[in-house]
Amino acid sequence: MALTRSTRQLVKVPLESRTVAIPRKPNVVSWTFVQFCAAFGFATYADYFNLLGYSTAGIGAAGKYTFFLILFAAFAQAWLRSERIAVGWNAPTIFFCFTLISLIPFAAQMISDGDTNSYASAFVPSLIFVISIAFDPRKVDPDLTKLNRGLLQWLCLLCVLYDGELIVRSYGGLSYFASVANQTNHLKSIVFVAALALAYLSHKSWALILFLLVLAAISELLRPSSTLLIALLVCGGLALLIKLHRVGLARWLSYGVLLTAAAAPFFLYFFPDAGSLITSFDEAAKSDALGATSNANVRLVIMNVAFQRVEASSWLVGEMFSGGTTVQISGLLPFWTGIYSSGLATIHSDYVCVLLEGGLLGYLAFNLAFFLFGNHALLVLTNSSGARRQLAGTGLVTLCALVIYCSTNPVLQAYQAAAIPFTILLCAQIALRLDKQSN
Numbered sequence: 001m002a003l004t005r006s007t008r009q010l011v012k013v014p015l016e017s018r019t020v021a022i023p024r025k026p027n028v029v030s031w032t033f034v035q036f037c038a039a040f041g042f043a044t045y046a047d048y049f050n051l052l053g054y055s056t057a058g059i060g061a062a063g064k065y066t067f068f069l070i071l072f073a074a075f076a077q078a079w080l081r082s083e084r085i086a087v088g089w090n091a092p093t094i095f096f097c098f099t100l101i102s103l104i105p106f107a108a109q110m111i112s113d114g115d116t117n118s119y120a121s122a123f124v125p126s127l128i129f130v131i132s133i134a135f136d137p138r139k140v141d142p143d144l145t146k147l148n149r150g151l152l153q154w155l156c157l158l159c160v161l162y163d164g165e166l167i168v169r170s171y172g173g174l175s176y177f178a179s180v181a182n183q184t185n186h187l188k189s190i191v192f193v194a195a196l197a198l199a200y201l202s203h204k205s206w207a208l209i210l211f212l213l214v215l216a217a218i219s220e221l222l223r224p225s226s227t228l229l230i231a232l233l234v235c236g237g238l239a240l241l242i243k244l245h246r247v248g249l250a251r252w253l254s255y256g257v258l259l260t261a262a263a264a265p266f267f268l269y270f271f272p273d274a275g276s277l278i279t280s281f282d283e284a285a286k287s288d289a290l291g292a293t294s295n296a297n298v299r300l301v302i303m304n305v306a307f308q309r310v311e312a313s314s315w316l317v318g319e320m321f322s323g324g325t326t327v328q329i330s331g332l333l334p335f336w337t338g339i340y341s342s343g344l345a346t347i348h349s350d351y352v353c354v355l356l357e358g359g360l361l362g363y364l365a366f367n368l369a370f371f372l373f374g375n376h377a378l379l380v381l382t383n384s385s386g387a388r389r390q391l392a393g394t395g396l397v398t399l400c401a402l403v404i405y406c407s408t409n410p411v412l413q414a415y416q417a418a419a420i421p422f423t424i425l426l427c428a429q430i431a432l433r434l435d436k437q438s439n
Helices: 032-046 058-081 091-112 127-134 145-171 186-201 206-222 224-244 248-271 274-288 295-313 333-338 350-383 386-408 415-433
Strands: 326-328 344-346
Touching: 032 058, 032 186, 032 326, 058 091, 058 127, 058 248, 058 344, 058 415, 091 127, 091 248, 091 350, 127 206, 127 295, 127 415, 145 186, 145 206, 145 386, 145 415, 186 224, 206 295, 248 274, 248 350, 248 386, 274 295, 295 326, 295 344, 295 350, 333 350, 350 386, 350 415, 386 415
Parallel strands: none
Antiparallel strands: 326 344
């Protein structure tokens, strides 16, 4: 009822004539942190001189620690403001524990020696994924269409930027690019896998898919990578199974990738002669198919030296995240000092690094996190449709691609490259947490 101004009498107003303004929930793409991750990804791929990473410019460390401080601040703010913290038996929680545990020896070394030699930096980029713990699905618009579209546009842009860098480096003629310290960060190529998967699962035109395939082919011509080739083949099959709703087969394939990656270091440790098979395969993929030079022999030597450190440490807890991620190989490969005067080489496998630094306990937790995310994504693929299913499928494909890259490369230690797959996993985790009926 309402009181009229002229008669001051109460009159009945039909309920159907009244309108109540319901505040519209913001879309997840307007989340400042998501926008920051997108901007950082753009900056990373537009960084043709690798200034943010390891280079002779000498500003990589400042950029790294600035990035880390921003992530810590964003995580703390999200945690304090959230009313629904999703700490539990899930992948983000496990990665959060890794970050906290690895920071302890880092802080101890800073206080005692003023210098650091820890594995903490490998688990700081994963805070991008971990921040999903503080994501409250009740406060955002459940429509994931904008996130799906924005993520695909972002990935396509990164693919173009990466090829642009390769073209500039190949034909620019700048002496800066000749230094081994200023080489291309080929780990950026993982975006081709994610972009193709999302475009295919989102039912985009074949023209866009063909365009992305051409970009991937250009990248292989200018900077051959057997890792990208394997990831495209394996993850392409996985995306096909997801598109055809063959979730059971997709489960077997994704679990097979995760199990193979987890078992590979032990296989190489107990059967060192198997390295010749890997060398032959890498030479076939890189030398014969891509016309490049295989470096599998060097990587195997690095891993063998790393295994010696594993034997010297505790098998249960490793070096407690307090050891370095490089090994001395100049005695085994004398030519290496001509490339790096120190004779040190980075361990080219995050799986071996985690086994070395965290022991069997850390290694089990690391792989468990991947399996938990994969299982959650597969569950959503079974019971959802639309943009939510497309993002979950892209998350699963990106997870498998990340596992393949981590098996043969130090991805987690390259914070600017690691931020990209973790951003994709963040978007997928947001889709997983949203109520399936609201999308």
